[in-house]
Amino acid sequence: MPAKTLFEKIWNAHLVHQEASKPDLLYVDLHLVHEVTSPQAFEGLRVTSRKVRRPDLTVATVDHNVPTWARNLPITDEVSLKQIQAMDKNAKDFGLIYYNMQSPGQGIVHIIGPEQGYTQPGMLIVCGDSHTSTHGAVGSLAYGIGTSEVEHVLATQCLWQAKPKTMEVRVDGKLPFGVTAKDIILGIIGKIGVDGATGQVIEYTGEAIRSLTMEGRFTVCNMSIEGGARAGMIAPDETTFAYLRGRPHAPQGRDFDLAVEHWKSLPTEPGAKFDRLVELPAVTLEPFVTWGTNPGMVAAVSGKVPTVNSFQSEADRAAARRALEYMGLEEGIPIQEVGIDRVFIGSCTNARITDLRAAAEVVKGRRVNAKVYAMVVPGSTAVKKQAEAEGLDQVFKDAGFDWREAGCSMCLGMNPDFLKPGERCASTSNRNFEGRQGKGGRTHLVSPQMAAAAAIAGRFVDIREWSKNQGG
Amino acid sequence: MEPFKRHSGTVAPLNRVNVDTDQIIPKQFLKRIEKTGFGPFLFFDWRFQDDGKTPNPKFELNAPGYKGASILVAGRNFGSGSSREHAPWALLDYGFKVLIASSFADIFLNNCFQNGILPVTLPEEQVQQIMTRAQTRPGYMLSVDLEHNLIEDDHGFRATFQIDEFRRYCLLNGFDDIGLTLQHADKITAYEKKRKPF
Numbered sequence: 143m144p145a146k147t148l149f150e151k152i153w154n155a156h157l158v159h160q161e162a163s164k165p166d167l168l169y170v171d172l173h174l175v176h177e178v179t180s181p182q183a184f185e186g187l188r189v190t191s192r193k194v195r196r197p198d199l200t201v202a203t204v205d206h207n208v209p210t211w212a213r214n215l216p217i218t219d220e221v222s223l224k225q226i227q228a229m230d231k232n233a234k235d236f237g238l239i240y241y242n243m244q245s246p247g248q249g250i251v252h253i254i255g256p257e258q259g260y261t262q263p264g265m266l267i268v269c270g271d272s273h274t275s276t277h278g279a280v281g282s283l284a285y286g287i288g289t290s291e292v293e294h295v296l297a298t299q300c301l302w303q304a305k306p307k308t309m310e311v312r313v314d315g316k317l318p319f320g321v322t323a324k325d326i327i328l329g330i331i332g333k334i335g336v337d338g339a340t341g342q343v344i345e346y347t348g349e350a351i352r353s354l355t356m357e358g359r360f361t362v363c364n365m366s367i368e369g370g371a372r373a374g375m376i377a378p379d380e381t382t383f384a385y386l387r388g389r390p391h392a393p394q395g396r397d398f399d400l401a402v403e404h405w406k407s408l409p410t411e412p413g414a415k416f417d418r419l420v421e422l423p424a425v426t427l428e429p430f431v432t433w434g435t436n437p438g439m440v441a442a443v444s445g446k447v448p449t450v451n452s453f454q455s456e457a458d459r460a461a462a463r464r465a466l467e468y469m470g471l472e473e474g475i476p477i478q479e480v481g482i483d484r485v486f487i488g489s490c491t492n493a494r495i496t497d498l499r500a501a502a503e504v505v506k507g508r509r510v511n512a513k514v515y516a517m518v519v520p521g522s523t524a525v526k527k528q529a530e531a532e533g534l535d536q537v538f539k540d541a542g543f544d545w546r547e548a549g550c551s552m553c554l555g556m557n558p559d560f561l562k563p564g565e566r567c568a569s570t571s572n573r574n575f576e577g578r579q580g581k582g583g584r585t586h587l588v589s590p591q592m593a594a595a596a597a598i599a600g601r602f603v604d605i606r607e608w609s610k611n612q613g614g
Numbered sequence: 615m616e617p618f619k620r621h622s623g624t625v626a627p628l629n630r631v632n633v634d635t636d637q638i639i640p641k642q643f644l645k646r647i648e649k650t651g652f653g654p655f656l657f658f659d660w661r662f663q664d665d666g667k668t669p670n671p672k673f674e675l676n677a678p679g680y681k682g683a684s685i686l687v688a689g690r691n692f693g694s695g696s697s698r699e700h701a702p703w704a705l706l707d708y709g710f711k712v713l714i715a716s717s718f719a720d721i722f723l724n725n726c727f728q729n730g731i732l733p734v735t736l737p738e739e740q741v742q743q744i745m746t747r748a749q750t751r752p753g754y755m756l757s758v759d760l761e762h763n764l765i766e767d768d769h770g771f772r773a774t775f776q777i778d779e780f781r782r783y784c785l786l787n788g789f790d791d792i793g794l795t796l797q798h799a800d801k802i803t804a805y806e807k808k809r810k811p812f
Contacts, residue, residue, distance in 0.1 A: 158805045159798045164780045167798060169805050179698065181647035192792070195802075207645065221645040228647050272697040272721060286721050288699035289649075290728035290791070298795045300802055304778060306720075336632055337691035340720060370694065372720050404810070436632055436694075457631045457689055464630070554696075556641045563664075575636040575695060577659045 145411035148377050149308050149343050152283040152408070156266045158300055165302040171265040172277075173295050175202035175238065176251045177229035178556070179270030183293035184232040194236040195299045201260055202233050203241040205250045206556045210519050210546035213244060222557065236296075249522020249548045252276040252490035256360065257524055259389025263378035263405040268295055273490050273572065274373075275366040279359035280386070281378030281408050283343070286367060306372045307417040309342040313350040315424035320606035322500070323358030324492060324570070324589035326350060327365040328430040330422055332440030339371035342417070345410060346376050350424035356385040357496040364491045365572050368437040377409035429605050431477050432574045432587040434465035439574070441477050443592065443604045449473040468576055469584050470564070477602050480586070484567040485516035485597040486579070487543075487590055489553035492570035493521030497590040498529050501570075502537040504594035504605070510542035511600030517544040517559070519551040543597070555580045568596040615730045617788035621711050622757040623684030626675050627748040631689035635701040635722060638693065644700055652700055653707030679752015687714040687744045693722025702729045712758050714765075716741045727781045730788065732758065734765060734775050743771060760786055 146154075159167035173196075180202070187193070194200055207222035209215070217223040226243065233240035241247040247258055252273050255261040263281035268274060270292040277284035287301065295301055311330055331338070344366050351362065359376050366374025383402050386392045393401040428442040439462075441447060450466070450473055453459045466473055471480065487493070487501050498520065510516045518538050520526035526548055529535055535545045552559040553571035561567055561583025570593050574585040588596065591605045599608075643655040658666070660673045669676045675683070686705070692715040693701060702725045705713070711731060716738040718726075726733045736744075747767070748754045758765045760782060766772040784791070795802075 159801050165778075167795065167801075169802070169809070178644050182649045182699075185647070185649075190792075219645075225645050225647060270697060270699075272695065286697040288697055288702075288721060288725035288728060290699060291724065294791050294795065297792050298802060299806075300795055300798075302780070302791060302795070304780075336694055337717060337719070340691065340717060367695075367721075370691065370719060436634070457629075460629075461631050554636075554641050556644060573634075573636070573695060575634045577640055578636050581640070581659055 145414035147308055147410040147414045147416065148281060148345055148375060148408055149283060152264055152266060153305065155264065165304040167300050168266055168303050170268050170295050170299050170301060171199060172255070172260055172267045173200045174251045174255055174267065174269035174274065175200060175292070176206060176269070176271060177204045177225045178206045179289050180232065180292055181225065181228045182289050183270070183296055184236065186293040187236070187296060192297045194238065194296045197237040198239070199299065200296065201239045201255065202229060203248055203251050203254060204229050204243050206550045206554065208243055208549040209557050210549050210551050210559055213547055219558065246523055246527070249524065250490045250493065250550055252364065253494060253521035253525065256280065256356070257389070257522055259386055259392030262386065262392060262401070263382060264408050268301060272367045273364055275371065276360050276364040276490055278366070278373050278375035279356065279363040280382050281375060281405065283373055283375060285373040307342045309339055309344045309371070309418045309420060310416040311344050311346050311420045311422065313346065313348040313422050313424050315349055317350045317353065317424050318427060320429055320591070321424070321427045322429070322589040322591060323354050323361040325427055325430050327362045328432065328437070328440050328587065329427045330420070331365065331369045331438050332430065333422060334369050334420060336368060336436045336438040337370040339366065339369040342371055344369070344371045344374045345416070346374060351376060352379065355496055356381055357494040360494065361491055365437065368572060378405045429589060429592050431592065431602050433469065433471060433477065434462065435468055435574055435576050437572065437574060437587060439465060443477050443602060445477055447471050447473055447475050447477065478604065479601065481566070481601040482514060482568045482586070482596050483565045484561060485514060485593050486519070486552045486567055486569040486571060487517070487593050488519030488521065488551050489571035490521065490550070491572040492590050493519060493525065495525050495528050497570065498525065498534050499532070501590040501594040502534045504591050505541040505543065505598060506537050508541055508598045510597045514597050514600055515544070516542065516597040517546055517552070519546045519559070520548045523548045552579050554578060568593045568602065615788045615790055618711070618730050618732055618760055618785040620757065620759045620761065621684065621732070622755060623711065624680065624682055625685045625687055625744065625748040625754050625756050626680040626683035627745050628674055628686060628688040629745055629749065632691045632694050633688055634695035635693055635698050636695055638701040639698060639704040644698060649703050650707060652704035653709070656704040656708040677752060682709065684709050685712040685714065685756055685758070686710050687741060687748055690716045690738070692718050694719040697721045699725045699728070702726050702731050706731055714741060714744060727785065728791070730785065732760060732785060734758065736773055736775055740773050747771070
């Protein structure tokens with residue numbers, strides 16, 4: 143038997159039907175659902191009198207539209223309210239596992255899946271959301287699908303998939319001081335480009351990846367899609383098992399030990415072949431800041447906004463010109479001279495407890511710059527509760543941050559949290575597309591530590607210098 | 615889904631790379647719970663001025679020669695980012711039946727096939743030929759024949775394209791995936807019987 147990759151093992155274990163010149167029919171272990179990409183799928187089921195085949199494997203929540211103000215206040219956006227009510231009704235009518243707005247388990251779907259222990263190694267996981275790649279961090283195969291495919295999975299628990307190619311992204315060596323999981327993934331996307339991994343599943347390997355906490359691994363896998371990847375995954379190990387042990391919907395007791403035995407058989411075997419290898423030594427990584435309008439437009443915090451002529455093709459020069467104009471930036475200026483108006487700490491990329499701890503560490507005893515409005519939106523209601531138990535909320539509030547309820551919030555501004563035209567934001571989220579955080583808003587993607595430091599300084603600062611000089 | 619066999623129409627050029635689905639249909643329009651009616655919001659922030667009503671004269675698709683276009687030619691990696699199927703719904707509702715680019719993002723590509731839109735992938739040089747013709751001759755038309763994987767104009771441009779055989783078959787016949795899958799219901803049940811709890 144030739145040596146197999148983690149990806150191949152999971153793919154093969156989920157084959158329901160295979161025939162020449164067709165995609166494979168795969169079985170889905172966990173289908174995550176949220177309110178934005180599902181209403182038309184449920185409507186499709188109603189029209190065709192179909193049921194949800196496995197409501198017990200279908201976990202739903204509301205995250206994109208929910209306001210982050212107090213949960214007892216009304217939802218003022220009637221269209222958002224309608225979409226949330228549709229999710230309530232669909233979950234009830236079709237008997238899904240459901241974390242509604244008032245549930246202590248509510249949160250961003252990609253945060254609560256792992257948090258509740260639904261997300262497990264070896265699983266095939268889908269969701270009508272491109273950031274589903276997050277779940278690959280435990281050693282599962284997880285990817286985003288469209289609404290038609292959501293309907294298909296609801297009705298059949300299966301999905302037709304053409305087998306993607308595989309890419310190993312190896313980050314060898316120890317992470318330098320001040321460099322986080324977010325910087326690893328921004329560095330990777332900066333290197334391969336936003337379509338560098340189209341049609342491919344990435345497995346992240348190497349010492350720097352292995353040394354990450356589970357939360358850091360979620361951050362890396364979360365942004366796989368920003369490099370165009372079908373999915374991103376990391377082999378399960380002791381860090382994974384320790385994270386999952388005791389979670390409400392993970393196997394319990396002896397079942398857990400049996401599960402671990404199985405999970406240990408999943409990692410890529412020595413000598414297994416990937417279609418492509420990309421190497422990015424950890425020593426080359428720095429804290430990064432995006433300067434443009436896609437996540438591949440990345441600069442080191444110690445560097446400068448690139449010049450248009452530094453790009454090879456006319457298409458890329460045109461894109462850079464357009465991005466600079468939209469972002470209101472001069473080419474060639476130092477990143478640390480870029481001032482900001484807003485800070486958003488949140489999203490399925492960076493709103494887990496360790497992200498909030500890292501940001502709180504930076505802001506502790508300091509004040510948010512007078513010209514900056516900064517907010518923290520925990521990724522889930524449980525993360526919020528944990529942070530409050532640790533007193534992090536007080537650290538943020540004392541520094542002048544707004545402390546909010548859980549949801550997707552200003553990562554995409556479907557709820558009342560968004561940028562005004564021209565406002566510049568240091569954001570821990572995953573997309574800096576035009577208008578993503580609000581029409582005319584200008585987004586710079588950074589790590590939680592870098593966002594926190596920018597909130598205090600009112601501009602981008604090098605967290606490495608900051609920590610040395612400020613004793614933080 | 616309507617079967618797709620062949621289509622002729624006016625080509626609109628969008629000479630930009632990495633056009634993401636946030637641009638194709640901005641988030642404020644994702645709150646609708648229907649599949650239809652997204653066309654008026656296609657490329658909303660590019661298409662209209664700040665008042666949200668006045669067409670932006672600088673936006674390519676607003677030029678008079680591209681009115682009624684049903685074929686869109688764009689730069690590489692079209693449809694990147696969010697999985698929102700609202701993007702193909704908006705393109706379709708606006709009137710686009712065929713998209714041409716040198717590459718498409720994975721999820722977006724799947725979503726197009728699910729809705730009877732034909733995404734045609736051609737080498738960059740051929741995309742640029744079409745782009746130039748569409749930019750310099752408003753009203754420029756192409757004919758696309760899915761039965762013969764052929765795309766051509768009346769001025770000597772002719773190219774064949776590659777497409778996943780299964781997706782082609784579904785488009786040609788207007789098949790919806792769920793119906794096809796349910797033909798394998800016994801296999802799904804058999805899989806479920808041997809499936810491990812973890």
